Amino acid sequence: MTEQSPLVLVVEDDRPIRESLERILGFEGYEVCSVTDGAAALDSVSARPPDLIVLDIMLPDGDGYTWCRRLRARGDTTPVLMLTARSLED
Template sequence: MTRILLVDDDKDIRQLLTLYLQNEGYNIIEAENGEEAIEMMNKHHPDIVLLDVMMPKKDGFTIVQEIRQSGNAVPVLMLTARQEDMDLIQGLTYGADDYIKKPFNPLEVIARVKAMLRRVNQFQLSQSSEARLIGPFELREDERLILKENEPLALTKREFDLLSLLLTQAKRVFTAEELYEKIWQEDALGSSSNAVMVLIHKLREKVEETPKSPRYIQTVWGVGYKLEP
C-alpha cells in the first residue's frame, strides 16, 4: 500500500486530507510539526510527502532541504498559504516537486498525488529494463541476474529478491519485519526475524569476502540491515 506522509500543523486540514486519501486506498502517516516530520520520514519511509510550509519547530523549506541532503528522492508536494512567487520558487529550488496553494480542493490534491506517483512508477519501470551499477555489483532485473565484479552470483529466488532490494535502495536501513514482508510476501510473524537472519547469513556467504566481517551487507544493531556499496 502506498504510504503518504502528511505534514501540517492544522489538525482540520490533516483530518480532511486523510479522509479523502484513505478513500483512495492510501496509507496515511501524520505529523504536526517539522521535527515530527523528520522522525516519521526515518521511521516509515513514505512513498510521497505532503508538506506544509509554515509550521512550528521546522518549516517546510528546511524539511525539504534535509530530505534532499540525505539523498532521499521521495516526491514532495508542498502545501502553502504563501502566495508570493519567490516563496514558491524557493520551495522548488530546495527540492520540492510541486506545490499547491491553500485553500485547495482536496480532489485537486488527490489528482496531484496520483500524477506524481504515476511519474515515479514510469521512471522506475524505465530504469528496471536497464542494468544498474551499484558499487561492485551489476543488477540486471529483467534477467534476474546480479554480478559482482563481473562474475555472476549463484542466488536462490529469495536471495536474489533480497539482494536486489538492498541494492536498489542502498544505504537504507530495513527492519527484519520489513524485509520479511517484502521477500516472503506475507505478514511478519514471531519467527520472521530468524528467517531473515538465516537468509542474510546465506547471502553473505555468497557476497562477502569475509562473511563474519561483512563489507557490504551490514547489520545496524537494534534496527535491521542495509547494503553499503
C-alpha cells in the first residue's frame, strides 16, 4: 500500500508567488492544488478536502479573512496559514 502525500491548497492570485509555493511544497513532497480566488478555494475544498490551506490575505474576490470565516461557517476545520506579500509600511 502506498502512502498518499498530504494535500496543500494554495490560494494565491499572484502568479510568481503561487508558482514558487507550488515548486517549494512539491519539492518537499506535498501534493499541491492551486487556485486564484476565494470562490475557487471553496469549490476545491468541497471537491477534495486538503490537509492544509495556504490562503492569501488579498484576493481579487475578497480578503482571505472573509474566505476563512466562510470555510469555518461551513464546519471546515482544515488548518489555514495566512499569507501576505504586503510590507508593514503598506
